[in-house]
Amino acid sequence: xxxxxxxxxxxxxxxxxxxxxxxxxxxxxxIEEDPMKKVVMVASEGGLxxxxxxxxxxxxxxxxxxxxxxxxxxxxxxxxxxxxxxVKKAAEEADLVIAVGFIPKNKLxxxxxxxxxxxxxxxxxxxxxxxxxxxIAFKDxxxxxxxxxxxxxxxxxxxxxxxxxxxDPTMDKFEYxxxxxxxxxxxxxxxxxxxxECYDNPxxxxxxxxxxxxxxxxxxFHATGECGIGVIDAAAEMKxxxxxxxxxxxxxxxxxxxxxxxxxxxxxxxxxIQKMMEGQFKGGVYEFGLEFEAVGFxxxxxxxxEEIKKQAEDYAEAxxxxxxxxxxxxxxxxxxxxxxxxxx
Numbered sequence: 001x002x003x004x005x006x007x008x009x010x011x012x013x014x015x016x017x018x019x020x021x022x023x024x025x026x027x028x029x030x031i032e033e034d035p036m037k038k039v040v041m042v043a044s045e046g047g048l049x050x051x052x053x054x055x056x057x058x059x060x061x062x063x064x065x066x067x068x069x070x071x072x073x074x075x076x077x078x079x080x081x082x083x084x085x086x087v088k089k090a091a092e093e094a095d096l097v098i099a100v101g102f103i104p105k106n107k108l109x110x111x112x113x114x115x116x117x118x119x120x121x122x123x124x125x126x127x128x129x130x131x132x133x134x135x136i137a138f139k140d141x142x143x144x145x146x147x148x149x150x151x152x153x154x155x156x157x158x159x160x161x162x163x164x165x166x167x168d169p170t171m172d173k174f175e176y177x178x179x180x181x182x183x184x185x186x187x188x189x190x191x192x193x194x195x196x197e198c199y200d201n202p203x204x205x206x207x208x209x210x211x212x213x214x215x216x217x218x219x220x221f222h223a224t225g226e227c228g229i230g231v232i233d234a235a236a237e238m239k240x241x242x243x244x245x246x247x248x249x250x251x252x253x254x255x256x257x258x259x260x261x262x263x264x265x266x267x268x269x270x271x272x273i274q275k276m277m278e279g280q281f282k283g284g285v286y287e288f289g290l291e292f293e294a295v296g297f298x299x300x301x302x303x304x305x306e307e308i309k310k311q312a313e314d315y316a317e318a319x320x321x322x323x324x325x326x327x328x329x330x331x332x333x334x335x336x337x338x339x340x341x342x343x344x
Contacts, residue, residue, distance in 0.1 A: 038071040039064065039273060040090040042083065044101030046200040047076035050226035052246045053265055057100050057123065060269025068277045084111075091115040096276050098269055099123065102168060108133065119281055121272030123265055124170045131283040134275070136268040139289030140170065141177030141328040142319055143261040144221070146297045146312045147243045148181020150259060151219040152189055153308045154241060161192040161217035163208055163231055165199045165224045169329070174223040174245075176333040177326050184315075184324075184338050192217050199225030206230030213238045219258065221245070232257060241303075250300035259299045267294060291320050314344035 041061050043054045058074070065072050077086040083101050088111055090097045096119045103111070105127040112120060112130040125135040151160045162178050164171045175193060182189050192212045196204045205227030209220055213234065221243040222231040228245060229252060235242035236256035244250065244260030268288065275281040288294030297312060304312075318324050323343050327333040 040094040041098040046226040057265040060266035064273035135285040137287040141173040143295030144177030145181035148178040152182040152185035159216040161212035161220040202230030209234035248300035254301035
């Protein structure tokens with residue numbers, strides 16, 4: 001029997017079975033499949049292409065789209081003041097909104113209440129507000145501590161620099177974690193600090209970096225988003241070391257990027273997507289640090305001497321073991337003392 005006749009025979013058997021069975025059975029004419037879940041990522045200042053936090057978060061979106069049947073889209077607000085409105089707009093159409101930028105607690109509560117059926121995953125947030133909001137925080141201070149150790153072991157001038165974006169609790173973790181790492185190696189080293197007050201202007205990053213270098217800093221750690229491109233350019237021009245952030249930034253200049261502090265925003269984003277798709281999404285604060293390999297350091301250009309790398313890794317183990325409590329703000333840093341006992 002030819003294949004087409006076999007198919008016709010199967011169809012006839014199916015039809016006759018339906019007609020001879022329970023007469024109350026209704027066969028729907030159109031069976032609608034469950035619609036695909038929609039995930040919208042609202043990028044923070046600088047948008048995609050910042051070579052930093054937004055780009056890393058976007059990798060989590062791509063991985064989620066690869067592993068699950070979801071629709072994804074990206075919103076890039078034109079200006080900082082448009083960010084909250086962009087999150088609200090995304091909530092009108094999305095099943096899950098990934099908010100990459102900072103949202104004040106009162107605004108987050110307002111948005112969560114306005115859109116109770118929408119799920120939200122807010123990066124760098126520790127404000128627990130409702131069941132539909134997952135706050136994904138990182139122990140930036142632990143990763144920053146390690147690159148502070150590396151900076152203190154590398155500097156020849158005993159002057160290093162930290163350049164931050166906008167002062168807020170997240171940025172405090174970067175600054176004071178870095179300061180503590182420098183202090184535990186060399187309490188007498190000077191840490192110069194300045195802020196760009198934005199995340200999308202490499203020229204400002206370059207200007208501030210040159211000012212700190214002229215003051216004697218020979219290692220600069222930045223946490224400034226796209227401004228960091230300018231920081232690394234300045235370091236290359238003036239022959240000092242830069243430490244990247246969020247991902248391995250040695251590709252920007254392998255000869256001047258000493259190492260980078262990585263922050264797995266992509267894993268945080270993927271975690272939220274996974275929980276939604278598995279029906280296990282729960283509101284609350286989820287904090288990831290060294291114990292989950294969510295922060296740390298990476299030497300993509302192989303610029304770190306093995307002995308320095310080994311010391312930094314030993315300090316990481318000490319932090320995980322609870323031997324070192326890394327400060328995350330000014331108060332914690334002011335009370336941070338260098339232990340007399342050997343920790344590594």
